[in-house]
Amino acid sequence: MGGFSRAALVLVIIGAVNWLLVGLFQWDLVTAIFGGDIVRESSGISRIVYVLVGLAGIYAIRFLFDSSTERAQ
Template sequence: MKIIQRIALTLIIIGAINWGLIGFFQFDLVAAIFGGQEAFLSRLIYGLVGLSGLICLSLLFSPMNEEVERNDDRRQTNRNPNYATEFGEDADLSKLKDDE
């Protein structure tokens, strides 16, 4: 994951905690720390959380690591098929001993 996406995800988590506090306890932690909802720093934090949400929209539409690994495994087996053991047949080595 890119560093910008990690920072954005961290800010989204902070925003989610703040919204949870507002919803359950009617307490705005960001406003309490930075001097009220009208303060410049509070508005800056609110804006950064909003931009972080837009940045993380790309995570919503990107494939998960498990899907990527599973697709890579499928491509690997399709690229390198093993025809020698396809039907479970073993090589007949008895003919080699008779020739010696």
């Protein structure tokens, strides 16, 4: 995996984990770090989607360390 691909994957994972926090706790980590209103009001369905995206991001962490993707290129 090249440097750009790895950096893009890291950003996707960070974004997904942020959505997980929004879905579970209605708390926005990125906004807490860079300023703004850190509590987000969301509907129940949107919170479920945020949690699913967050769990997918946590699953994607394995791709950072997967040597088979490096051989495929």
